[in-house]
Amino acid sequence: MHPTEAKRSASRVHAAVLLVATLALASPALAHEGTGVAGGFTSGFMHPILGWDHVAAMVAVGLWGAFLGAPAIWVLPIVFPLVMALGGSLGIAGVPLPGVEIGIAASAVVLGIMIALGARPPLWVAAIIVGAFAIFHGHAHGTELPVAADALAYAVGFVIGTGLLHLIGITLGLATRWETGKVAVRAAGGAIAIAGMAFLTGMA
């Protein structure tokens, strides 16, 4: 590919990613709890976004994926929703999982530390760490499913909400292309770890 064309293609990628991230940050028009398809989708979509512990961990997954580079940057966002759905199924079925809230808070701590340290373990190790935490997040979503909502619309909403949080993390993680950006991303990882500690100790 010609250098000019490659530069143009990279700019398009950045523009597209920023656009999607901006859309994900925008407030949805239907922010109320409701029934039916729209209510179910809105409830599901907002569920991961309104929980700061979920937000911190999901953004951390994207940040870490970007830090690890290919293929982790795309393997983790594919693995996470699938494993999270397994955890969600356990929660829906009422299968008890001990320490769900601790697991969710610990995910922010561990993933934040990984980013802060710039850890680059083998891909299978990263996938196991992320997958294990995905079980806890999925279980929480499944357990808290509002029965009045359209079930499939709720599931689609919270999978998309989670995925867009990953995308925000990946977008921010693209800053690792520059040295200053690497420092900023590692600092963000440190902040996520501190937030995770606050969730873990009940301070937040």
Added chain:
Amino acid sequence: MIRVLAVAIALAVMVEPAQAHAPIKGIGAFYNGLLHPLFVPAHLLLIFALGLLLGQHVPNASRFGWLAFVAALWTGLVIGHLSGTGVPVMLLLLMALAAGLLVAVDWSVPAVVAAVLGGVAGFTIGMDSMPEALTRKETLLALAGTGVGATLIVSYIGGVAAWLQVPWQRIGIRVAGSWAAASALLDIALAVVGPKAPGSLP
């Protein structure tokens, strides 16, 4: 394999059919039928996952899958109209799960697999699209609209997926496939066991 199939069939018949939605007033039977696949989440999820799969594997596997889908869709619409029976939503979800997983793993799907999946998906969506409480003429118009709508939607999604050829765009298609599979898996769990956990919201 036979055991897996037996469990899948047992799950498929033990759950309720997909629920109908209220028609939009003032747009007529044809356009209500046209929009029907968009308003039934299980239909839309299956069409979305199948469209991604067909677009991911152009041109070889997708041409057979698309033709099988369209032919089976219209056949299903006719048989559904004549028989008046719906389809258990579990069948639609299982196929959406299968199609989503195939997209996520980016497996090079043989043409026969794409054709079978497309055919079964089209037939079940057609069977499950019977409108309620309409005159004969309106029913036929609504069914024709559903046939056109489902064909257009799967074609558009497949076309967009086929058009996206840059590596990061191909990854985006796989991510979307994993989202579809995850959503289907969760709804399968809900359909089988329902929300029973303590702490479920009222």
